[in-house]
Amino acid sequence: MIKIGILYKNIKVSGHPFVKSRIDKVYRIFSSIANDIGADVFFGQPKDLTHQGFRRSCHYEGKWSIKRNIDLDFIINKTLNYEWVGKIDPSIKVLNDRRLTRIADDKLLCARIFKKYSPKTFSIERKSDLEEALKKIKTEKVVLKPRFGSEGIGIYIRNRGSVNAPMKNHIIQEFIDTSSGIKGLVSGTHDLRLTILNGEIVDQYTREPKRGLISNTSRGGIEKYFKREEISKSVIHVAMCVDRRFCKILPRFYSIDFLVDKCGKPWVCELNSRPGLYPGDMKNIGVYKKLYKKLLTSIINHVKHQRARAFQSAPS
Numbered sequence: 529m530i531k532i533g534i535l536y537k538n539i540k541v542s543g544h545p546f547v548k549s550r551i552d553k554v555y556r557i558f559s560s561i562a563n564d565i566g567a568d569v570f571f572g573q574p575k576d577l578t579h580q581g582f583r584r585s586c587h588y589e590g591k592w593s594i595k596r597n598i599d600l601d602f603i604i605n606k607t608l609n610y611e612w613v614g615k616i617d618p619s620i621k622v623l624n625d626r627r628l629t630r631i632a633d634d635k636l637l638c639a640r641i642f643k644k645y646s647p648k649t650f651s652i653e654r655k656s657d658l659e660e661a662l663k664k665i666k667t668e669k670v671v672l673k674p675r676f677g678s679e680g681i682g683i684y685i686r687n688r689g690s691v692n693a694p695m696k697n698h699i700i701q702e703f704i705d706t707s708s709g710i711k712g713l714v715s716g717t718h719d720l721r722l723t724i725l726n727g728e729i730v731d732q733y734t735r736e737p738k739r740g741l742i743s744n745t746s747r748g749g750i751e752k753y754f755k756r757e758e759i760s761k762s763v764i765h766v767a768m769c770v771d772r773r774f775c776k777i778l779p780r781f782y783s784i785d786f787l788v789d790k791c792g793k794p795w796v797c798e799l800n801s802r803p804g805l806y807p808g809d810m811k812n813i814g815v816y817k818k819l820y821k822k823l824l825t826s827i828i829n830h831v832k833h834q835r836a837r838a839f840q841s842a843p844s
C-alpha cells in the first residue's frame with residue numbers, strides 16, 4: 529500500500545478528527561476510495577511530522593483510529609505554509625509543488641506572470657505607486673486586495689476617487705464587470721472555477737455572491753455546478769495557456785478562477801493551489817468521487833514511478 533499523508537492544521541488526532549460532519553464524511557469516502565485502489569491515507573498536523581512521516585495520525589478503515597509512526601510516500605498539504613518541508617525526507621513529494629504554490633499564493637506575481645489574461649494589477653506600497661496605478665487603470669471601480677490573501681478577506685471594491693492612501697502588501701486591480709453573467713450558466717455577477725489535475729479539467733462550477741460583488745463561498749457565495757461540455761472554448765483556451773506554464777510539475781492539482789466580462793472575455797482572477805476536496809453541496813459528491821479517484825491514481829502512479837527510478841539507479 530502507498531501511504532499518503534494529508535496535512536491539516538486544525539484536526540484533532542483522535543477518534544473524531546473533524547468537527548464538521550460534512551468534512552468527516554468526505555474524508556471517510558476519500559479514504560475508502562484510496563483503499564480500493566492501493567493507498568492508505570493518514571491525517572495529521574505539521575507538529576506530528578517526523579523525517580519520514582507522521583508520529584501520530586488518524587486513519588479511517590470502517591472507523592477512525594490513531595496510528596503511530598507511519599512512514600509516508602506522499603503528502604497533500606492543506607495548511608497555508610511550507611515551513612515544515614525542510615524537516616521531511618526530500619524523497620517524500622508534496623502536493624502542491626512549491627513553484628506552483630508560490631505563484632498561486634502571490635496575487636501580484638500571478639498577475640505579472642499571466643499578464644495577458646489578468647486584470648491590470650499594481651502594488652500600492654507607496655503613494656507614488658498608487659498614483660501611477662490609477663493613471664493606468666481606466667475603470668471607474670477598482671479592486672483592493674491583500675497581495676497574499678484568501679477567502680475574500682480584506683477585498684474592497686471602491687470607486688477610484690475614494691482610494692488615496694497606499695497600503696502595505698496590497699494590490700490594486702482593474703474591476704472586471706461580470707454582471708452580464710455567462711450565457712447559459714449564470715445570469716449575473718459571478719466567478720467561474722475550473723479545477724485542473726495534470727492538465728485535465730476535473731471540476732467546474734460558478735459562484736454567485738449572496739449580495740454585493742464578492743463571490744467567495746466563505747462570504748456566502750453560492751456554487752453552481754455544470755457540465756464540462758458547457759465550458760466555453762475561450763475559457764478552456766486560457767486555462768490551457770495557464771496550465772502550460774506548469775506542465776513539468778507532476779502531479780499538479782490546482783484551480784483557476786475566472787471573471788467573464790460583458791464581451792464574454794475570460795480574465796484570470798486567481799489561482800488556488802489547495803482546491804477544496806469537498807463539494808459545497810453534498811448532492812455533488814458523485815463528481816467528487818470521480819475526482820478523488822483520479823487524484824489518488826495520479827499520486828499512486830507518481831510514487832510507483834519514483835520507486836522504479838530509485839530502484840534502477842541504485843548500485844547493484
Ligand SMILES: Nc1ncnc2c1ncn2[C@@H]1O[C@H](COP(=O)(O)OP(=O)(O)O)[C@@H](O)[C@H]1O
Pocket residue numbers: 647671673677678679680681683701702703704705718719741742743744785787797798
Ligand atoms: N478584478 C476584479 N474584478 C471584479 N471582481 C473581482 C476582482 N477581483 C476579485 N473580485 C471578486 O472578489 C472575489 C475574491 O477575489 P480573489 O482575488 O479571488 O481573492 P481571494 O483569494 O480572497 O479569494 C472574487 O471571487 C470576485 O468575486
Ligand SMILES: [Mg+2]
Pocket residue numbers: 679680744785798
Ligand atoms: Mg478567490
